[in-house]
Structures are given as structure tokens and as C-alpha cells.
Amino acid sequence: MALNGIVENINIDWYPDRNSQMPIYEQIVKYVCRKVSSGEWTVGMKMPSQRELAHKWGVNRSTVVTAMDELASYGIIECGYGGGTRIAGNTWSVLMSEQGADWNRYIRAGEFQANLSTIQIINKLEFDDYIRLGTGEPDPKLFPSEMMKDIMVELSGNMISLNYLEPLGLRKLREVLSVRLEKEGIYAPPSCILITSGSLQALQLISICMLKRGSTVFAEAPSYLKSLQIFQSAGMNIEGIPMDEEGIRYEAIAKHIKGFSRKDYDHMLYTIPTFQNPTGILMSEMRREELFSFCQDYRLPVIEDSAYSQIWFDRKPPLSLKARDRNGMVLYLGTLSKSLAPGLRIGWIVGPESVVQRLGDVKMQIDYGASSLSQLVAARFLETGMYDEYLTEYRVEMKKRRDNALKAMEKYMSGKAEWRQPEGGFYIWTTLKGNVSTDQLFRKALSQNILLNPGNIYDFASNKALRISYAYEDPENFEKGIKTVSELI
Amino acid sequence: MALNGIVENINIDWYPDRNSQMPIYEQIVKYVCRKVSSGEWTVGMKMPSQRELAHKWGVNRSTVVTAMDELASYGIIECGYGGGTRIAGNTWSVLMSEQGADWNRYIRAGEFQANLSTIQIINKLEFDDYIRLGTGEPDPKLFPSEMMKDIMVELSGNMISLNYLEPLGLRKLREVLSVRLEKEGIYAPPSCILITSGSLQALQLISICMLKRGSTVFAEAPSYLKSLQIFQSAGMNIEGIPMDEEGIRYEAIAKHIKGFSRKDYDHMLYTIPTFQNPTGILMSEMRREELFSFCQDYRLPVIEDSAYSQIWFDRKPPLSLKARDRNGMVLYLGTLSKSLAPGLRIGWIVGPESVVQRLGDVKMQIDYGASSLSQLVAARFLETGMYDEYLTEYRVEMKKRRDNALKAMEKYMSGKAEWRQPEGGFYIWTTLKGNVSTDQLFRKALSQNILLNPGNIYDFASNKALRISYAYEDPENFEKGIKTVSELI
Numbered sequence: 008m009a010l011n012g013i014v015e016n017i018n019i020d021w022y023p024d025r026n027s028q029m030p031i032y033e034q035i036v037k038y039v040c041r042k043v044s045s046g047e048w049t050v051g052m053k054m055p056s057q058r059e060l061a062h063k064w065g066v067n068r069s070t071v072v073t074a075m076d077e078l079a080s081y082g083i084i085e086c087g088y089g090g091g092t093r094i095a096g097n098t099w100s101v102l103m104s105e106q107g108a109d110w111n112r113y114i115r116a117g118e119f120q121a122n123l124s125t126i127q128i129i130n131k132l133e134f135d136d137y138i139r140l141g142t143g144e145p146d147p148k149l150f151p152s153e154m155m156k157d158i159m160v161e162l163s164g165n166m167i168s169l170n171y172l173e174p175l176g177l178r179k180l181r182e183v184l185s186v187r188l189e190k191e192g193i194y195a196p197p198s199c200i201l202i203t204s205g206s207l208q209a210l211q212l213i214s215i216c217m218l219k220r221g222s223t224v225f226a227e228a229p230s231y232l233k234s235l236q237i238f239q240s241a242g243m244n245i246e247g248i249p250m251d252e253e254g255i256r257y258e259a260i261a262k263h264i265k266g267f268s269r270k271d272y273d274h275m276l277y278t279i280p281t282f283q284n285p286t287g288i289l290m291s292e293m294r295r296e297e298l299f300s301f302c303q304d305y306r307l308p309v310i311e312d313s314a315y316s317q318i319w320f321d322r323k324p325p326l327s328l329k330a331r332d333r334n335g336m337v338l339y340l341g342t343l344s345k346s347l348a349p350g351l352r353i354g355w356i357v358g359p360e361s362v363v364q365r366l367g368d369v370k371m372q373i374d375y376g377a378s379s380l381s382q383l384v385a386a387r388f389l390e391t392g393m394y395d396e397y398l399t400e401y402r403v404e405m406k407k408r409r410d411n412a413l414k415a416m417e418k419y420m421s422g423k424a425e426w427r428q429p430e431g432g433f434y435i436w437t438t439l440k441g442n443v444s445t446d447q448l449f450r451k452a453l454s455q456n457i458l459l460n461p462g463n464i465y466d467f468a469s470n471k472a473l474r475i476s477y478a479y480e481d482p483e484n485f486e487k488g489i490k491t492v493s494e495l496i
Numbered sequence: 497m498a499l500n501g502i503v504e505n506i507n508i509d510w511y512p513d514r515n516s517q518m519p520i521y522e523q524i525v526k527y528v529c530r531k532v533s534s535g536e537w538t539v540g541m542k543m544p545s546q547r548e549l550a551h552k553w554g555v556n557r558s559t560v561v562t563a564m565d566e567l568a569s570y571g572i573i574e575c576g577y578g579g580g581t582r583i584a585g586n587t588w589s590v591l592m593s594e595q596g597a598d599w600n601r602y603i604r605a606g607e608f609q610a611n612l613s614t615i616q617i618i619n620k621l622e623f624d625d626y627i628r629l630g631t632g633e634p635d636p637k638l639f640p641s642e643m644m645k646d647i648m649v650e651l652s653g654n655m656i657s658l659n660y661l662e663p664l665g666l667r668k669l670r671e672v673l674s675v676r677l678e679k680e681g682i683y684a685p686p687s688c689i690l691i692t693s694g695s696l697q698a699l700q701l702i703s704i705c706m707l708k709r710g711s712t713v714f715a716e717a718p719s720y721l722k723s724l725q726i727f728q729s730a731g732m733n734i735e736g737i738p739m740d741e742e743g744i745r746y747e748a749i750a751k752h753i754k755g756f757s758r759k760d761y762d763h764m765l766y767t768i769p770t771f772q773n774p775t776g777i778l779m780s781e782m783r784r785e786e787l788f789s790f791c792q793d794y795r796l797p798v799i800e801d802s803a804y805s806q807i808w809f810d811r812k813p814p815l816s817l818k819a820r821d822r823n824g825m826v827l828y829l830g831t832l833s834k835s836l837a838p839g840l841r842i843g844w845i846v847g848p849e850s851v852v853q854r855l856g857d858v859k860m861q862i863d864y865g866a867s868s869l870s871q872l873v874a875a876r877f878l879e880t881g882m883y884d885e886y887l888t889e890y891r892v893e894m895k896k897r898r899d900n901a902l903k904a905m906e907k908y909m910s911g912k913a914e915w916r917q918p919e920g921g922f923y924i925w926t927t928l929k930g931n932v933s934t935d936q937l938f939r940k941a942l943s944q945n946i947l948l949n950p951g952n953i954y955d956f957a958s959n960k961a962l963r964i965s966y967a968y969e970d971p972e973n974f975e976k977g978i979k980t981v982s983e984l985i
Contacts, residue, residue, distance in 0.1 A: 041683045044824050044848070113764075113797060113851070117705035118730070119858050130663050130860055147657030156652040163648030168636030169839035174619050194530045204693060208863040215729070216606035236861055240704070241607070275602075308602060335533050350658035350868025359533070362602070369608050371619055372725055374697040378867035379839025 017054050017094075023064055031066055035074035043083055043094055054084065054092040120236035125449065125464055132458055138488040140452075141460025142479040143284065143433060144349050149404060151347075151397045158387045172376050174367040176202025176355075180386035184341070184355055187389065192330030193339065195357045201367045204377045206314055206342040206354040207235070212366045212373075213275075213310060213338065213356075214241040222273035223263065227255045229465035229472075231284040231312070232277050247467030254280060254290030257298045264305050275308045281324045282315035282432025285465045285474035289430050292325040299331050309337045315432035317346045317398055320406040324431065335359035343385055345433065345478075346398060353377060353385045405433075405478065408485070412477035415486040419493035426475070433478035436462070439471045443496055448473075451495045457488050506543050506583075512553055520555055524563035532572055532583055543573065543581040609725040614938065614953055621947055627977040629941075630949025631968040632773065632922060633838050638893060640836075640886045647876045658868050663856040665691025665844075666871040672878040673830070673844055681819030682828065684846045690856045693866045695803055695831040695843040696724070701855045701862075702764075702799060702827065702845075703730040711762035712752065716744045718954035718961075720773040720801070721766050736956030743769060743779030746787045753794050764797045770813045771804035771921025774954045774963035778919050781814040788820050798826045804921035806835045806887055809895040813920065824848035832874055834922070834967075835887060842866060842874045894922075894967065897974070901966035904975040908982035915964070922967035925951070928960045932985055937962075940984045946977050 021038055023031045042048040054060070057075060061068040075092060078084045085095035122130070133139060175181060181197035188195045203209040210232070218224070220242030226232040228247025238245055246263055249256050255278055264274060278298075280290035290298070302309050311328045329339035335358065342354035356366060370376065388394040412435060416426060426437040439445065445461040452459045462472025477485060510527055512520045531537040543549070546564060550557040564581060567573045574584035611619065622628060664670060670686035677684045692698040699721070707713070709731030715721040717736025727734055735752060738745050744767055753763060767787075769779035779787070791798050800817045818828035824847065831843035845855060859865065877883040901924060905915060915926040928934065934950040941948045951961025966974060 040822060044822060047685050047687065047849070113706045117703075117707055118709070119704040119861070121854070122857050122861055127857060130857075133660075144659055147659045150655075150657040150659075152656050155655045155658070159648045159652030159655065163645040163652070166639075166644045166648065167641050168639040169644070169837035170633055170636045170639075171622075171838045196536050198536060204863040204867070207861070211862045214606075215608040217602045218606055220607070240861075333529060333533065344864075348658035348868075349660045349864070352863065352865065352867045360536070365610070368611050368616060368619075372608070372611055372696070372729075373700045374693040374841065374863075375833075375838070376841065378693070378841045378870040379837075380870050380873060381867040384869060 032070050032074040052094045119240040137458040139458045139479045140488045141474045154393045177382035183389040201356045201363045203354045204352040206340045209340045209356045214238045226277045228467045234464045253294040257301045277310045279312045286436040287429030287434045312340045314345050319431040351381045408477040411482040415489045419489050433476045435475040437473045437475050521562040541583045608729040626947040628947045628968045629977045630963045643882045669875040690845045690852045692843045693841045695829045698829045698845045703727045715766045717956045723953045742783040746790045766799045768801045775925040776918030776923045801829045803834050808920040840870045897966040900971040904978045908978050922965045924964040926962045926964050
């Protein structure tokens with residue numbers, strides 16, 4: 008990915024087909040048009056000289072000239088810049104203005120907002136060779152590949168078909184989830200569980216099914232939700248509610264709700280009580296009780312995101328809000344993405360049957376269910392006990408990484424930042440001291456092949472924070488990365 | 497699923513815990529509350545008598561009476577209907593009105609429309625034991641389980657991690673698709689291909705990213721698109737355009753477009769040129785050429801759905817619209833759902849890079865990509881050549897089924913209906929003669945354990961048609977089903 012303005016030279020690995028009935032100059036025109044119209048070659052890129060091309064293709068230079076003239080007449084190339092030929096336009100900017108669809112206008116027409124540009128960059132660079140200090144994914148090296156192998160081999164013998172599943176998802180998976188949830192104090196028969204393609208899809212379903220335009224979703228400030236455009240794209244407002252060490256300071260919601268008519272049904276609370284993303288804060292038992300009563304008093308429905316709740320270190324976190332819920336006020340989101348394998352894309356929503364049915368109905372309309380294969384694999388991980396076995400090891404490893412990360416932070420970041428020690432999850436919320444711009448730091452770190460997640464992505468006001476994650480990089484890389492960041496500061 | 501008004505008796509397979517510190521009557525109250533609040537027991541269901549319960553649980557009848565009194569005081573049950581006890585309300589209708597969220601209001605608040613009720617019924621019953629005469633899925637028995645086994649075993653040895661993939665999807669899969677598309681005359685480098693969770697998700701992405709509220713999507717009448725609420729839920733209109741034996745009669749679009757300002761960019765065409773769903777019509781070469789010029793003249797962007805294009809019987813269909821496209825006017829949708837395995841949930845969008853990037857960015861926000869596991873399996877099917885091998889057999893089998901289906905239709909439906917002989921795909925579009933209500937027929941067929949897809953689901957005006965599919969049921973079941981339908985008519 009080119010982040011700077013350096014001119015790229017075009018490499019040509021194509022040859023005209025001498026056996027074709029199409030004249031060679033026409034083949035060349037077609038070839039260049041394709042490259043440009045597909046977007047592979049973009050405006051400003053430099054082509055080899057006509058002489059080089061004639062030589063490479065073994066054709067007369069006049070053939071190349073004919074082709075280039077035609078291309079220039081379309082406005083696709085411009086010749087003569089210091090002997091070179093550059094791409095001058097593409098079919099959207101040139102041809103399309105005469106005869107085709109102007110996609111650029113269409114692209115901007117839809118209601119769904121683009122990702123924040125920082126997130127777009129992060130999404131792309133995550134697949135290059137960067138030290139990823141803020142990533143919300145577990146280290147791929149921790150994946151239980153032996154267990155997976157056993158499951159794949161076992162399933163391979165029974166894979167007699169692979170068709171669509173029921174609207175709520177694979178029955179077996181919902182059954183094993185039901186049993187697991189019961190152990191955590193949550194009563195949920197399979198008919199109250201909907202399998203989703205990760206928790207992100209659960210949020211999308213809620214955003215398009217359950218709230219009117221103009222509604223308000225309350226969320227902790229900062230919050231993972233703020234980094235998404237899902238609710239905003241569906242016409243909702245997100246209101247940040249401050250936190251302290253015990254979790255969300257729910258009483259701040261009251262003043263917002265007073266302005267609403269209770270009949271409008273136009274608000275909801277999104278919360279991550281356990282090892283919150285991005286702050287790592289664990290909501291205390293007392294705060295959970297208070298929050299629950301508050302929501303009940305104000306008839307405020309709750310989306311409880313439990314993505315990190317299995318990743319505790321020294322002691323189990325307090326019971327979920329859902330476990331306190333006797334009248335279906337809470338929609339509970341679970342996922343395997345943080346504790347097993349993001350690539351499975353398996354999550355679940357637990358809620359009143361009527362709500363789950365409605366969300367399931369819409370899920371059938373937007374993607375016809377999550378991958379059956381992923382659901383089969385997830386069900387086997389859960390029902391064989393492999394998942395629990397893995398979780399036990401995983402917690403030990405994550406705790407080690409947390410400890411190591413804190414040591415590295417102490418060593419390199421003391422005096423430069425303040426941070427909070429997490430008791431589980433992935434994140435160390437780190438606030439920089441002094442006059443440091445996190446945007447600048449993000450860019451400078453990029454140039455050192457380090458990918459940071461600036462806190463601004465998650466916050467409602469600008470901040471000077473970083474979401475540091477110890478989940479993705481091993482201790483050695485983590486320390487290397489933090490050392491460099493420290494030097495950059 | 498209860499489709500009639502018969503009272504359901506509640507079966508109780510639970511016993512109080514005598515070792516619990518919680519009094520038994522309280523355990524009973526809690527148990528009933530849970531069953532009702534979860535939605536498992538619904539209003540009107542009948543509980544066993546108090547005597548029976550006392551006997552079953554081995555407790556004093558007075559204990560049961562105490563519990564039932566408390567439940568009645570909550571309004572959850574009503575006693576005394578001829579000695580029985582019925583569920584009278586649930587926590588949403590009763591408790592929630594005092595203290596919780598009223599989900600029923602929330603459920604109706606979102607913009608995404610519910611599936612048509614006929615489709616909801618079909619979606620649910622497809623997992624019961626019905627003869628499915630209209631289903632848009634291949635017969636699960638045709639799934640190449642041996643090939644799948646080989647792929648699973650092979651992949652199991654290399655499954656070292658299972659994390660998120662690039663925004664556009666697994667690179668390897670996009671590469672093999674790129675090569676396949678080239679063979680079909682479509683030039684698409686991997687950067688112009690986005691992997692989706694089936695074509696349905698491709699449509700959803702387009703609906704939320706590419707069109708303004710109030711825009712118009714043109715579609716063949718009848719059309720698969722009409723059976724979806726995706727575009728309507730995003731605030732667009734769908735306009736049906738008539739067809740003849742050669743495909744869509746595109747000239748009818750002109751009068752609609754004339755009313756629009758060209759600057760509004762508020763229209764798009766959705767078409768299934770090859771073996772259209774639900775009519776099975778194959779658009780002729782000439783119509784394709786004409787349609788393509790028309791769209792170019794009117795700057796009308798096209799969504800070309802190629803779901804059935806691999807399932808041809810006697811000869812390959814004409815080149816796709818996309819293969820004629822030199823300036824990126826067409827977004828091309830492909831899928832494995834109809835030709836290999838719906839449960840993989842793998843489809844793709846091919847289009848100009850700028851469009852594909854935009855859709856990929858939003859996909860990252862709504863579900864963070866399709867299942868990595870499904871993508872790995874799909875890539876192996878394609879790159880090993882197994883998919884092509886399978887397709888060859890699959891076409892032979894589908895042709896056999898088509899022939900058998902036409903014979904059965906001839907035998908049982910002659911004089912009762914008219915239909916069109918398809919040259920590929922899944923469907924025989926069948927129009928009933930005389931005064932038959934397809935809604936009534938749908939219901940009567942249900943009572944005979946036959947699931948039909950009434951043509952109304954797909955059409956813009958009411959019709960007397962059925963979408964008959966020979967893809968799902970084997971010849972024997974198909975004939976049995978058609979015979980019964982014939983008798984019902």
C-alpha cells in the first residue's frame with residue numbers, strides 16, 4: 008500500500024497473442040483498458056517507454072504507437088512526460104462520464120458510513136508485516152491446531168451434506184450453548200439463542216431491527232461501539248457515559264432519559280461489563296447490581312457484550328447482568344472470536360424468544376445464516392470439552408503475556424504514560440503524558456512497522472490514549488514494539 | 497410448529513431440588529417464570545392439574561397451591577378453566593409493563609422489514625419432514641462428501657491458525673476466482689473481487705452502501721429480489737419490468753428513467769440473465785447485447801446475479817453481461833450456494849476496485865468477513881479442480897431431474913397448469929389454470945406435508961403461479977409430491 012506520493016512504475020507481464028485474430032494493436036489497447044478499468048493501474052502510474060514495449064513484445068514500434076495513440080484519444084494515457092507514458096484517467100473518470108455509470112457518486116449515496124480512515128488503514132495493514140500493538144485478536148500461534156485437526160478429521164467422515172441451517176442456527180450448537188449458559192446462571196433454551204457471524208453481526212441485526220432512527224444508544228466512554236458506524240449508519244445517536252474504576256457511571260444516563268418520552272422506546276444501553284474494550288475495566292459486583300436496578304427502573308433495555316468474559320486471570324468475574332435478568336431485559340452477546348478463533352465468525356445472541364425470532368428472521372434475509380461448517384466446528388469444540396481445556400491453558404498464557412506487558416511498560420513507558428492494570432481481557436488502556444499527538448505517533452510508528460490503535464477511535468472526545476493489546480504479539484515482539492514506541496515519544 | 501388453534505399441553509420434565517436451600521414452592525415459581533419468560537411456554541398453553549403436579553413432584557398439594565397462587569398473582573397463570581391451569585401472560589406482557597423493557601415495541605421499531613409471512617413459514621418448515629417442491633437449494637444428497645472429506649483432512653493438517661482475513665477475503669480464493677472468471681471472459685484481478693457470505697449478503701451490502709433512500713431498483717417481474725426485503729428496508733423502491741421468452745424487456749425501463757434526473761444516480765438494474773429465478777428464463781445473446789447497450793446509453797448500473805449460470809444442461813449459456821463490460825458498469829455476483837454447498841455461505845462480488853473496496857470496508861463493519869474456514873474449503877474446491885469435476889456430474893444429474901420433473905408434470909398437471917421447459921437452473925415456473933388460489937393450495941399442501949413456493953412471493957402483481965424446483969427432491973419424491981398437488985387442485 009502506497010502511503011506516500013512516489014511514482015510507481017508499471018511492470019508488464021503480458022504478451023500479445025500472435026495466433027489471435029484480433030490485431031496486435033487492438034490487443035494492446037484492450038490490455039491497457041482492462042488494467043486501468045479494473046483499477047490495477049491508477050492515475051499517475053508510469054508505463055515503460057514505447058521503445059521498451061516494442062522490444063519486450065517483439066513488435067514494430069509503429070504497432071505500439073498506434074495502440075498508444077488510440078489509448079491517448081480515450082484519455083486513458085498521456086504521453087510525453089519526459090519520454091514516459093503515464094496513466095491519465097480511468098474509465099470511471101474518463102469513459103464513464105460519457106457512457107457508463109459514475110460509481111463514485113453511487114459509492115457515496117448509501118447510508119452506511121465508511122470506516123474511520125485510521126481504522127481503514129489498520130484493517131489493511133494488519134495483513135502486512137507489522138508489529139501489532141493494539142490488535143483485538145488473539146495471537147494466531149495460540150490457536151489449538153491439534154484440537155482443530157482432530158475435529159476436522161472427525162467431521163470429515165460425517166460431512167454428508169452442507170446445506171442451509173434453521174433460521175436460528177445449528178440446533179446442536181444452540182443446545183450446547185444452552186447448557187454452558189445455564190452453568191453461568193443464564194437460563195436460555197435453544198429457542199432463545201440465535202447464532203450470528205460474530206458479535207459484530209449481532210450488533211448490526213439489533214441496529215436494523217430494534218431501534219428507530221433518531222434513537223439513542225448509550226455506551227461507556229470510551230467504547231468499542233464508538234469505533235463502529237453500525238448504529239450511526241442506521242440513524243441512531245451514540246451517547247458516551249463516563250466510567251470509573253468500577254465501571255459505567257450509569258446515573259449520568261438519567262438526565263438523558265428524562266428528556267425522552269418513555270413511550271418512544273428510543274434508547275438502549277450497550278455495555279461490556281467484563282474487561283471492557285478498550286479500557287479493560289471490570290465492573291464490580293455492586294455496580295452490576297445498581298446498574299441492573301437502574302435499567303429496570305428506567306425500562307432501559309441492555310445489550311450486554313461478554314466478548315472477554317472468559318479471559319479472566321486470577322478469579323472469575325462477577326455474574327453477568329443477564330444472569331440477574333428475570334424478565335428478559337438484557338440481550339446477551341457471546342462470541343468465540345476472542346477466546347478461540349476469530350476466523351470461525353461464530354457468535355450468539357441470547358434474549359427473549361420474540362426478539363431472537365425477529366433477529367433470526369432478518370438474518371435469513373441478509374445472509375441466510377452463518378457458515379454451517381463453522382457452526383459444526385464450534386459445536387464440536389464446545390461439546391467435546393476441548394474448548395474448556397483450551398481456555399484453561401489460554402488464560403494462563405494470557406496472564407503471562409499481561410504480566411510481561413506490564414513489565415515492558417514499566418521499563419519503557421514510565422514517566423511517559425499512565426496505564427491501568429487489567430485483570431483479564433486483552434487491553435492496557437494507556438494515556439500519554441505531556442504534549443504528544445497520538446495521530447502523529449500512529450504515523451511515526453507506522454514508519455517503524457508498528458501498528459498502534461489510537462484511543463481516539465474509541466472515544467467521544469479527543470484523548471491522548473492508546474489501546475495497547477498484549478494478546479496478539481508474543482512477549483518478545485511486544486517488548487520490541489513498546490521500546491520503539493517509547494523512543495518515538 | 498402450531499399452525500392451528502389446538503391447545504398445547506405442557507410436558508414437565510423438571511423436578512424440585514430437595515437439597516436446595518430455596519423453598520420448594522419458590523423453586524416451582526422460579527421454574528414456571530423461566531419457562532414463560534424465555535417464551536418456551538406461551539399464552540394459552542395448558543399445565544397439568546395441581547393434583548398431577550403434586551404427585552409428579554412428590555410434594556404436598558398445598559406446596560403446589562402456594563406456588564400457583566403466587567404465579568396467578570403475577571398474572572402469569574390463570575387457574576380454574578375446567579380444572580386446568582393455563583399460561584395467561586408472560587413477563588413481557590405482564591411483568592414488563594411494570595418494570596422492564598417492552599420488546600414488542602422495540603421489535604417493531606427497526607427499519608428492516610420482516611420476511612413475508614409465507615416465507616417465514618417456509619423457512620421454518622424446511623427443517624421439518626416435508627416434501628419441498630419449491631426449494632432453492634440443491635438436494636443435500638448430491639453434496640460431494642468424499643471430496644469434502646479429502647479437503648477437510650488435508651486442511652486439518654495445515655490449520656495452524658484461524659484468524660480474521662483481509663477485508664476483501666482470503667487472497668488465495670480471490671486468486672483462483674480471478675483465473676476462473678478470466679476463462680469466462682471476465683477480467684477481474686483479486687483486488688476487484690470481494691468475498692461475501694453468499695450472494696444475499698452481496699445484495700445487502702449494495703443496498704446499504706450504494707443507493708440513496710428513495711432510489712429505484714429495476715428487476716425482472718417476477719424476480720427473486722421481490723422475495724427479499726433488503727432494498728425496501730433500506731428505503732428503496734423495486735420496480736418490476738416485464739419479461740418475454742428472451743429475457744427482460746428492458747425498453748420498459750426507459751419511461752421510468754425519463755422521469756428521473758440523471759444527476760440523481762438513483763436507479764440500478766438487478767437481473768438474473770441466466771436461468772432466472774423464479775422463471776428459469778435464459779436471456780438470449782441478442783437480448784444481452786441490446787440490454788447492455790441500453791444500460792450504457794442510460795448510464796444504468798447493473799447488478800448481474802449469476803447464481804445459476806453453471807447449471808446448464810445442453811449448451812453453455814451466452815456470455816455474461818459482465819464479460820461485455822469494458823468500463824465497469826456491471827457488478828457481478830457469483831456464489832457456490834446453488835452449485836456446491838449453500839452451507840458454506842460463500843459468494844463474491846466482482847466490480848470496479850473503488851466499489852469493491854467500499855463494499856469491503858462496510859463488510860468489515862457488519863460482520864468482519866466471511867468464515868475463514870469456509871473460504872479455505874472453497875478455495876481448495878476451486879483450485880484442485882474438484883469443483884469442475886463435481887459440476888460435470890452435477891449438470892448430468894440436474895438434467896436427469898429436470899427431464900423426470902417434466903415427465904411428472906406432463907403426467908399429473910396437464911390441463912391443470914402451464915409451464916416452461918428450463919434449459920438449466922432449478923425451476924419450472926408453473927401457472928395454474930382456472931380458478932385456483934395458490935394461497936389455499938399452499939395451505940392444503942402443507943397439511944399433506946408438501947411445501948410449495950407460491951409465485952406471489954416473487955411477483956409484483958398477484959399471479960397464479962408456483963415456483964416448482966426439481967433440485968431438492970429426488971425423482972421419486974418429486975413425482976409423489978406433484979401427484980398430491982395435482983389431486984389437491
